[in-house]
Amino acid sequence: DAGVTQSPTHLIKTRGQQVTLRCSPKSGHDTVSWYQQALGQGPQFIFQYYEEEERQRGNFPDRFSGHQFPNYSSELNVNALLLGDSALYLCASSSPAGTYEQYFGPGTRLTVT
Amino acid sequence: KNEVEQSPQNLTAQEGEFITINCSYSVGISALHWLQQHPGGGIVSLFMLSSGKKKHGRLIATINIQEKHSSLHITASHPRDSAVYICAVNPYMDSNYQLIWGAGTKLIIKP
Secondary structure: OOOOEEEOOEEEEOOOOOEEEEEEOOOOOOEEEEEEEOOOOOOEEEEEEEOOEEEEEOOOOOOEEEEEOOOOOEEEEEOOOOHHHOEEEEEEEEOOOOOOOEEEOOOEEEEEO | OOOEEEEOOEEEEEOOOOEEEEEEEOOOEEEEEEEEEOOOOOEEEEEEEOOEEEEEOOEEEEEEOOOOEEEEEEOOOOHHHOEEEEEEEEEOOOOOOOOEEOOOEEEEEEO
């Protein structure tokens, strides 16, 4: 079992560009959550996907969007990148409702210049 | 006041010492998580607790639901244990699936 995987590991983009980050959940998990962690800060919840729909969203602008595929993998898209979007983006997967156990991926380090 | 409070914020100890990190929370919870993050690295789940005590290697986590308190202990600490340890909870609330995070405890173990 590969656990939660994320790609790419690191990414450098320019202001105004768009970026797509990818996450494959742990085998058997159907729920994916995305978090943003700025340097020196705690993770901030972006949104969670379940059954291919956004189930809950944190306090992030519409520039942040996502998608979940039938195989439960997920993408996080960020449009019109700002310098402040530079952060570690973490993906966590969890199993069907009732267990709460979350497994985290290694993260994608996004740098916006 | 934050809903999840950790103490201490920073902890420096010598190799071999017994380490305790505390977490107090003010909301009803369904589960509590202890997580580890090395500098520049991703987050690793150490424990998920809803009651009692769990042990994995040199790590022990306990939770007291009545007192809304949890502790993470590290026995025979080692420099590789140096990391940020984070407490997070699943609030006992319908339609709220996000974790509430503590600020983290930065642990440094000196050889």
